[in-house]
Amino acid sequence: MKRRSLWSWIVLVLAILYFGLPLLGTVDFSMKMRRGVYSLDAYWAVLGDPRFQATFLYSVVMACMTIVVGVLLVVPTAYWVRLKLPRWRPVIEFITMLPLVIPAIVIVFGYIRLYNTSSWLPLTGSALGTDALLTLGYTTLALPYMYRAVDTGLRTIDVATLTEAAESLGAGWITVMWRVILPNVLVAVLSGAFLTFAIVIGEFTMAALLNRPAFGPYLQLVGANRAYEPAALAVIAFAITWICMGLIQLVTRLQKHTMRV
Amino acid sequence: MAFLELSGVRKDFELVRVVRDFNLDVERGEFISFLGPSGCGKTTTLRMVAGFETPTAGEIRIAGRDVVGLKPNQRNIGMVFQSYALFPNMTVAQNVAFGLKVAGKPRAEIDARVAQMLGIIKLPQLADRYPFQLSGGQQQRVALARALAVQPQVLLLDEPLSALDAKIRVSLREEIRAIQKALGITTIYVTHDQEEALSMSDRIVVMHEGRVDQIGTPFEIYNTPATSFVASFVGTLNRIEGIIADPSAGTVRVGARDVAVASPLGARRAGEQVSLALRPEAVTLAPRPGQDVAIEARIVEVAFLGSVIRVRADIGGATITLDTFNSPASPPPRIGDAVTLHLSSSDWVVLAD
């Protein structure tokens, strides 16, 4: 018994070293901007940078747009497939997994060729069009996670019975979605949403190649030109990821508590 | 000296005593069942024999050798689990061969032995199937073959039939017993099903809250239960509370009448409370030779069970359940009938509780 736990403690300590040191190193580095003393100068420099504010805001808006588009696309589809087209499920699932197979850089390469100014749908011709394209690109990136989360959520409720019950009370299609299905898969949708947020907020490849002023390219730019600010930005980004995952845990726990009633 | 001996075996988990003062001698080739309700410590005792748990106190000897210090893989024991526990990555034949392969036996010997074992369990045609392709009953038979392939000194089975449906349970228990007899292997069989224990065992160990309540043949356990727990756990039973009327004459007052009890009342005195037990099949509605007790009663319930009719009769102060055989010639008794119950005073069992 003793011997069996010794190796696991060794493994755990090594893991803590590997994962802890970069975090420690980053925090340490981010506070060394002022010579000789620890300070938060790098953070103030970053937070005070108007480009930080602009790009961060841009990426937050993009993340929210992505979540809205993703939910509108995924929830009705997953619901409909479960209710009416169970035989299509493998096909739909396969499609939703494709973004894991096709690297983002390839997808965006395709966009640039397909939707450039001389094409039939010149989305990249205007800022607004490119923003829309970027949102849709992000939606594809988030698709595997969003679909999985929602589909798993739908599995735990009896879609057919709930729908019939609502329809027998005279509810229409929109009402069924909004009042019956969505509340029941809310936790799944929120989980997918937070994960989407974490992925989109610092995304680099698509934003950079579509030339949008997003947070990811800004990070890269700062990294190439500054010493201490990147470390501060890494700490901030890590905190955002952590908050997103924490929120997922939180909503999942809340659901367990309310389900037990 | 017995082949497998447990003496003074005890097991504590933290502060909870799960098995207390367990003593048992098992002869070579004997089939012993551990019978008791779930949580009474059967599995724990079995796992101590296997070596997965270490006794807090006591000795376990196999063939005269103390095995408490030995690891499970040094004890030469075969074990069958409730959940089959077949290795899912191996075929039936590979599962059966596992123990032999680990022991470094030559290829030819392994193949011959596997074929022989699959013949014994009557599944030679399934040698190349994977466990997930087998039914539960087939899986458990393969698990038995796997355990027996290494020719263990002792075979342990922990509720091997609990996960199967009723029909297969009955046929498989007969098969297990036949194989056990043919191989003459010393066996401990854990179950909470009294029918299983009664039908299969040479002897039964009835366990209750970590204690051994009684060790005996199925006949002894059923007919002369040592404690009220054994009496109530094994079979259907009439339990009647009475007051000792005359210890020397052997009479007990039940309700308003005295009944004769042949069992010794021991050192009890008149006026003491006593629990009596009576098997339903000991009571008849028509007198039989040798029966010396007759009790007036009124029928309150009749249940037709097929070959047997179960009747409940009120004797004033107590209800007695009895079984009579169905006979197409005579209609069953009706509720409200006044009848006379016949039994022998030696059928009463005085419970020690």
Place this chain on the structure above:
Amino acid sequence: MTTAITPAEAGAAAPARRSARVSFAWLGIVPFMAFALLFLIVPTLQIVIGAFRDQDGAFTFANVLHLFQPSILSAYWISIRISVASALLGCVAGFFIAAAVSIGNLPRWMRGPVMTFSGVASNFAGVPLAFAFLATFGRLGLVTVLLRDWFGVNIYAMGFNILSFSGLTLTYLFFQIPLMVLIVTPAIDGLKREWREAAVILGASTPQYWRMVALPILWPTLLGTFALLFANAFGAVATAFALTGSSLSIVPILLFAQIRGDVLQDPHLGYALALGMIVLTGIANGIYIVTRSRAERWIK
């Protein structure tokens, strides 16, 4: 690219209800299909087809054959090496962490934090991860300096460089290991106690149990996860770009530069580069899906 855990589900499909409207039910997935076609499938096909076309749109193998020039081959080679190394080390390290958490007799409360952290770290890729490792293992990074000042070990003198193969591999492990932990912990949990006990009582030692029973049972999961980690590393652009700029010539960076119009003259060679990426990650993910379903069949 980051990949969150995708626990497999053998879904109990909702009972198919036959109704008169069933022939129009497919209309419900038209928006999704349109989206998938326009923004996922057609763009990808565009690249794939482009890889087999010349400037005038005629069919050709020339682009694909052009991949076999030394500079591109070496980019593929280093990409593959980094992906294999980080996937392999990620699998091994992640396996041990998962085993420690699952069957290593650690205090029970530690499991939750380990899994939560894995969720966070497996999604913490991209530019910030590069910054963190620069701040730690760069020339002035915390670990570099500590090792030099306290232990007299100069890792840069020993050939380590955060901007190289070893540095990139070390960095990728930060999201590879947690991903492995997330996938393989449930698989190790799935090893039944009775399997170990059955093996041991049949005379097997602990190493024999692992070699003959546990690892073969886990093998499809391990192989599949390796493939997934490979694809995960192979498609990662942001971390590599932020870490090395364009100083390290790996395939995603080459493609990135090509799309920006910096490096290669021939745009169709870019298609071929992308095709190579799709083929490699496609094969890896195909292995993952196939082995995954096999593992599920067993565990049932």
